[in-house]
Amino acid sequence: MWQHLFADAVTTIQEGFPEAYSGSAIEDSGVWVSFAGKAPQGALDVLTKLPADVEVRQDAGWTEVDIRAMGEEIHHSTRALEGVADVSTSIDTNLGRIAVVTEVEAGTPAAAVRTESLAVASSVEDHRADTARSDLEGIAVEVTAVKADAGGFDALYGGAKLTTSSGGYCTAGFSVGSASYSQGLMTAAHCSNSLSYGSKALTYRGGSSTRDVQWHSGGGTTAAKFYVGTTTLKTITSYHNPTSGTTVCKYGRKTGGSCDRVSTLNQCRGQYCGLTSVLLRQAAPGDSGGPWYYGNAGYGIHSGYITLSGARRDVFTPLRSAASTLGVTVKTS
Incomplete structure (x- = not known):
């Protein structure tokens, strides 16, 4: 089954080349795999064994490992803020986007919580930019404050x-x-x-x-x-x-x-x-x-x-x- 073969190939690349793998998708127009920089030859060898063509995208800038680590740090740091009931964070490794939705406790000004959340995100971005193995400057971080649910x-x-x-x-x-x-x-x-x-x-x-x-x-x-x-x-x-x-x-x-x-x-x-x-x-x-x-x-x-x-x-x-x-x-x- 094609889906299982592609999933197996992606799993092999994710686990074998974490310093290079960025993302992948199955779309109506075809399938693709992206890398932070130049695709490693070993990863390309895995893809060439598949029975159908796979588009190889290079120079995304970030790796899945680095954007995931940055997103999770922003998420947990935001949860610790005063006035925050809970947080949901979407880490889109394909688009290079981190979207934080902060649930505000009753009686807490949403604007104030959003401002604090943005400050937290900015601090984490600076920290991760200094320690990550890939380029995180292209990552977009969005913060929204909403009522619970x-x-x-x-x-x-x-x-x-x-x-x-x-x-x-x-x-x-x-x-x-x-x-x-x-x-x-x-x-x-x-x-x-x-x-x-x-x-x-x-x-x-x-x-x-x-x-x-x-x-x-x-x-x-x-x-x-x-x-x-x-x-x-x-x-x-x-x-x-x-x-x-x-x-x-x-x-x-x-x-x-x-x-x-x-x-x-x-x-x-x-x-x-x-x-x-x-x-x-x-x-x-x-x-x-x-x-x-x-x-x-x-x-x-x-x-x-x-x-x-x-x-x-x-x-x-x-x-x-x-x-x-x-x-x-x-x-x-």
């Missing part, structure tokens, strides 16, 4: 697949394992740390304060399969990094299955960054932690939603990033 998570204090003692529930993601615990399941970090799979209590093994993922062991053997329906299982054979334009599908215990296309990467919402957004909002509370996939390839762990350009969009944590953060291996067949 920029995003949220899809966990319920209700009941279903991965349940809590109070009846709340999330959705199990992909099967994982580590050197110490070979049988595990991944889900979203904002879900409870005390979860059960049916009548079997799971053991919390670790999570993250900056990426919306955690994992648990126990409950029995976990296989390289995941639900795409109430009783329908699908085998996972590979997992890739998403790119703009990638078709992906999600499954959650609240809303079931639906498909969409990746809109933007490297989003931040609240304490969590590294989120990928799609075009629509189709999930609901209870879907958190569920799998994002296409065919037999895994792409991510569902988080919730973010508001971009006035529209709510579902977001997920890319699966490769999730596994790396947790120090686990995703089971494939």
Whole structure:
């Protein structure tokens, strides 16, 4: 399948040439990959093995690694400002744009918060410009102050697949394992740390304060399969990094299955960054932690939603990033 081949190639370049890779996308007019400067020969060799032409864009100026680091620092620094209820940050590595939406607490002047946010962004820009390995001068930073409701998570204090003692529930993601615990399941970090799979209590093994993922062991053997329906299982054979334009599908215990296309990467919402957004909002509370996939390839762990350009969009944590953060291996067949 062409999409999987392209995703695999992009993943190889992202992980093999982080000092050069800038961005990539699947568009109606074709596919492309961009680099901060001249494309490394090794990266070009990866692309020439694909069965279709890929446009190579050079001299973007910035790398994905550097713009993501700058955007996340701006995001977390802005969250610490007085009068800020929460922050959503869109880090567009393809366009070289960081858009910060600051949610203002009731009674706090939005203009004052925006001014402080701009000062924070400027300070971070200066700091990153001195330490980054690529050129960040072309990055555009936008700051907007709004009333609350920029995003949220899809966990319920209700009941279903991965349940809590109070009846709340999330959705199990992909099967994982580590050197110490070979049988595990991944889900979203904002879900409870005390979860059960049916009548079997799971053991919390670790999570993250900056990426919306955690994992648990126990409950029995976990296989390289995941639900795409109430009783329908699908085998996972590979997992890739998403790119703009990638078709992906999600499954959650609240809303079931639906498909969409990746809109933007490297989003931040609240304490969590590294989120990928799609075009629509189709999930609901209870879907958190569920799998994002296409065919037999895994792409991510569902988080919730973010508001971009006035529209709510579902977001997920890319699966490769999730596994790396947790120090686990995703089971494939």
